[in-house]
Amino acid sequence: MAKPRPTKFTSANGLRLLLALAAFLLLAEVFVHRHAYFALEALPLFFAAFGFLAFLVLIAVSWLVAKWVTRSADYYDTPEGDA
Amino acid sequence: MVDVLLSIPGLLLIVGALLVPMLPHAPRQAYMLALIAGSGYLTFGIETGVHVTATLGGLDLILVRAEAMTKPFALVFHLAAALNVFYAMHDANKSTPTAGLAYAGAAIAALFAGDFLTLFLYWELTAVTSVFLVLAGTGARRLGAAMRYLLMQVGSGVVLLAGAVLLWRDGTGLTLQALDALTPAGLCVLLAFGIKAAFPLVNGWLQDAYPEASPSGTVMLSAFTTKLAIYMLAICFAGFTPLIYIGVAMAVLPIFFAAMETDLRRVLAYSLNNQLGFMVIGIGIGTELALNGTVAHAFASTIYQGLLFMALGAVLHRTGTAKATELGALAKSMPLTAIFCSVGALSIISFPLLSGFVTKSLTLGAVAKEGYFWVWLAMVFATVGAVQHVFIKAVYLPFFGPSRKRLKAKEAPLGMLVAMGGASALCLGIGVYPEPLYALLPYGARYDVWKAGYVLGELQLLVFASLGFVVLSWRGVYPAPIDTTVLNTDYLFRRALPRATLAIARPVLRVWFVVLGGLKRGVLQTLKISEQASRESGLVSGIASIGAAAGIFLAMFALMLILRQVM
Structure with missing residues (x-):
């Protein structure tokens, strides 16, 4: 098996668009009142921070768990597996 | 008739x-x-x-x-x-x-x-x-x-x-x-x-078979x-509180597995599981708004989930693979499929103006109204999961990501395009003008999903989760897809159960064979001794020995009867 290359985000235009969108949404926070049910949700930029951090946590946790639950691609093809 | x-x-x-x-x-x-x-x-x-x-x-x-x-x-x-x-x-x-x-x-x-x-x-x-x-x-x-x-x-x-x-x-x-x-x-x-x-x-079974x-x-x-199962749960068990937590587990756990999985149709099967979790939460909450949310979400997700399976199915049909390790830059050769697939992906991550936003938000709103903070937070987290495994992994990277050598494809057949186009139109139609769908819902409860603040929060969530991907990929730590088997709960009956059965059976069998072997040897030994003893010149060849043999035999017989009684 070839050594997997790390996935790169390569699109320069995509990046510009995403950054512009992010900047706009941060700015919009000043003008728009978000109606909140919960105290935490009412914090400024809660969704922006949560979205960003949750993504990192998700990748980190699945990277850690992967060591436990991944096996070779043909694991079930042999009668008793490789574990 | x-x-x-x-x-x-x-x-x-x-x-x-x-x-x-x-x-x-x-x-x-x-x-x-x-x-x-x-x-x-x-x-x-x-x-x-x-x-x-x-x-x-x-x-x-x-x-x-x-x-x-x-x-x-x-x-x-x-x-x-x-x-x-x-x-x-x-x-x-x-x-x-x-x-x-x-x-x-x-x-x-x-x-x-x-x-x-x-x-x-x-x-x-x-x-x-x-x-x-x-x-x-x-x-x-x-x-x-x-x-x-x-x-x-x-x-x-x-x-x-x-x-x-x-x-x-x-x-x-x-x-x-x-x-x-x-x-x-x-x-x-x-x-x-x-x-x-x-x-x-x-x-x-779902991730195994689909x-x-x-x-x-x-x-x-x-x-x-x-x-169908969601519908029946809503009929029979609406308001059964444990369903809320079962739903949370369904919404959250599959997103980690989807993050590890390489077969993109299997990723979508995990994503389907995650969507069902939202519906089960709604059933567990059981208020009119929550049940409306479940029904609306089931309606919309049938279409956008189908659309995503259609698009990755078209990729499989044209390239012979649906593995993340082998796909990239398909938007050049399959532009329409790429557009339709993007509509499905934006719907499932509940991007405003698409069907996921106007349906999933009902359930989210119902959960917030009832004050279940942690459940609500888990649902928001699960949405970030959908951004990762559907928007980025199953759509962005195969269609718009770096190209792969030896990958040849052409646009999907006409019938597939018509089906994907129809499904995309429904996603967009429901998202822009949800009133006809809302009119079909079982209860009168309504929820204004268009409050500016709510749209802003949702957009921030989606855009900053995507930024998370950009930052990780820049740092070179966004995990590359690797062709592996991810153990799912079908492991329980495919490997764990057979192994557990064998682990119990092996010692039992060992003891059984030792006992049986001992008995066999004992019987053979007895036969041999009695055979030698009973020969003409043997130890017990006289008449008295017949009486003794009969006595021993009777004693064994009595012992057997007693044992039978005891057992």
Whole structure:
């Protein structure tokens, strides 16, 4: 098996668009009142921070768990597996 | 006869499917579309209430009954069935459309079942028709997957029947209605529905079997079984609080598995599981707004999940693979598929102006209104999961990501494009103008999803989650896809159970063979000694020895009798 290359985000235009969108949404926070049910949700930029951090946590946790639950691609093809 | 055919929704499709394999290709497509249109027309006119009853051996059966939430489910099942015909149009294979049509019919008929026995009949019919869709796959693993799928599906039916028998014995009657889950009968029914709704621990069949079917088979599978189970849970167990936490587990756990998985159709199977979690949470909350949310979300997700399976199925059809390790830059060769797939992905991550936003938000709003903070937070987290495994992994990287060597593809066949275009139009239509869908919902409860603040929060969530991906990939730490097997809960009965059985059986067998071997040697030894002793010149060849031998024999016999008594 070839050594997997790390996935790169390569699109320069995509990046510009995403950054512009992010900047706009941060700015919009000043003008728009978000109606909140919960105290935490009412914090400024809660969704922006949560979205960003949750993504990192998700990748980190699945990277850690992967060591436990991944096996070779043909694991079930042999009668008793490789574990 | 014709009366019966027309008065029971779905029956037209089940019986009509018998003709499908006998027709040539073009008339077959027209015939199936006509059947679905006719069935849809007949079904949509059915008002709430009991319509057709029958008695069988003293049991009162309700063959056709419509509840307030039956209509939206019946409508989306017909829509999905029709889109599936277009999607499979390029394929000369006859077994898939035949099984698919009968499967859709069985699922529609099940929606209108008013008692558990009638439901059992269609519940099993969806199992035995849909297994042919798994069998129609091309991979070597499909046979095993199909058998495991059938075991779970039919097993669910058997548990349902057990529940029905218990209900009948308790005198509750067979009518399909709200049940107390904490009775033996209620637990049986809950488990039966739970298996088909892919509850945690009994979800393995979904990720095991769906990705093994043919491209069109997977699309058909994704629509009916799980949504039928959601409908039944909503009828029988609305407001059963533990469902909230079962739903949270369903919404959150699959996103980690989806992050590790390489087969993109399997990623979508995890994503389907995650969507079902949102619906189960809504059922557990059980308020009018929450149930409206569940029904609306089931409606929209049937279409966008189907659309995503269609797009990745088209990729599989054209390139021969749906593995993240082998796909990239497909938007150049499959531009329309890329656009449609993006619409599906934006819908599932509930981007404003698309169907996921105006439906999932109802459930989120209901959860927030009832004050379940952690449940709400878990649902927001699960949405970030969808951004990662659908938006980035299953759509962005294969279609817009770095190109791969030796990957050749061309645009999907016309029928597939029509189906994907239709599904995309529905996603957009519902997202922009949700009023007709809201009008179909069972309750009057409304929720204003368009509050500016809510849209802003949602957009921030999606954009900053995507930024998380950008930052990680810049740092070179976003994990590359690796071709592996991710152990799912089907591991329990494919590996863990056989191993546990062997682990118990081995020592028992060892002891058993030691004891048996010892006894055998003992008997042989005794025979040998007595043989030597009884020879003419032997120790006990005299007359007295016969009496002694008889005495020993009697003593052994007595011991045996005593042992028998004791055992």
